[in-house]
Amino acid sequence: MERYLALQKILETGGFTKAAKAMGYSQSSISQMIASLENELGIKLLTRSxxxxxxxxxxxxxYPDIEKLLASSQAVKRKAADIRGLNDDVIRIGTISSITCHWMPQLIQGFQKQYPNVQFVFQQGDYSLIPEWIRSGKVDCGFISPVACGELQYDLVKSGEMLAVLPEKHPLASADRVSLEDLxxxxxxxxxxGSYSEIMxxxxxxxxxxxVKYRLHDDYAIMTMVEAGLGVSVLAKLILDRTSFRNVCLPLNPPVSRTLAIAYVDKEELPLADKLFIKYLLDHKEDLP
Incomplete structure (x- = not known):
């Protein structure tokens, strides 16, 4: 690649002597580089006058192809420099509790195998707070329903089923499915x-x-209150997995699903660490529960 750079520098400076000085070589070294390149290509590249x-x-x-080759080489070097610069980067993400508990550990573990020094900071909110945090710059990106994105850009991640949550001894607990009319x-x-609720x-x-008897921000608080017989609810299946509450979780009739996206103001303006994390997320979304 150095020989192509020498050729470029000769054309930029107008001569071998100036190119040698700019690159820190002797004039004879530059001449040898060009002679070697011409021999390899089998054509005469330069004339002197x-x-x-x-x-x-x-x-x-x-020469246009040589310029493209040099541009590609520089792009690779810039990318490598960016990646080396990830040592102290922090990714700030707005999340909801089910994502924090059931997606993020798996995603962080896989991502940090490639970029071990990147750190994560979570802000847990809802479909109103997270978009506001993204717009204000409090977080770089966040998990929300695409319906709540407004003017934000986003990539769809995954849809998941929502289930009715009932106390163990509730009359509907023995049914195969629960209708919205019953609930x-x-x-x-x-x-x-916040601004949008799939079940509502x-x-x-x-x-x-x-x-509606109570409105709560915490899924686990709702599960505790359902267990105590204070009412019924509907929550994402994702948050209901791997819990030990004495509740019965049943499919809805008709089915209701929750779709999640990763949102941001402008992907091109995101820090490199965030771009790489979003790419990793989208590449591995089918592996998520």
Missing amino acids: KGGAHLTIEGERI AQEPFLELEE EAFKKAGLTPK
Whole structure:
């Protein structure tokens, strides 16, 4: 590659002597580089005159490809420099509790095998707070429903089922599925998700108004209250996996799902560490529970 750089520098400076000085070589070394390159390619690249060094006709034909090769080489070096610069980078992510508990450990473990020194900072919020944090720069990116993204850019990640959550001894606990109509008749514990709620939207589309008894921001608090017999709820299947609450979780009729996206203001403006994490996330999303 140094020989191509020497050729470029000769054309930039107009001569062998100036190119040698700029690159820190002797003039004879630069001359040997060009002679070696011409021998390898089998064509004469340069002519010398009192006015300086110029491309031959053959050189003019091949030089655009040499410029592309040099540009690609520089891009690779810049990318390597960026990656080496990840040592102290921090990725700031807005999350919801189910993602924090069930996706992030797996994602961090895999990502840090490639970039061991990158650190993560989480801000746990909802579909109103997280978009605000992204816009204000408090976080770089965040997991939210695409419906809550507004003008933010996003990549879809994954959809997951939502389940009815009932006390063990509830009359509906023995059913195969639970209808929204049945849930609308029960004291309902709503997960406060900010500007958008998948289950409340499902009730609205069905023309139903649930009897909301409590609104809470924490999934686990809702599971505790359902276990105590204070009402029923609907939560994402993801958060209901690997819990030990004495509740019954059943599919809904009709089914209700939750779709999550990773959102940001402008992907091109994100720090390199965030771009690499988002790529890793999207490449491995099928492995997520």
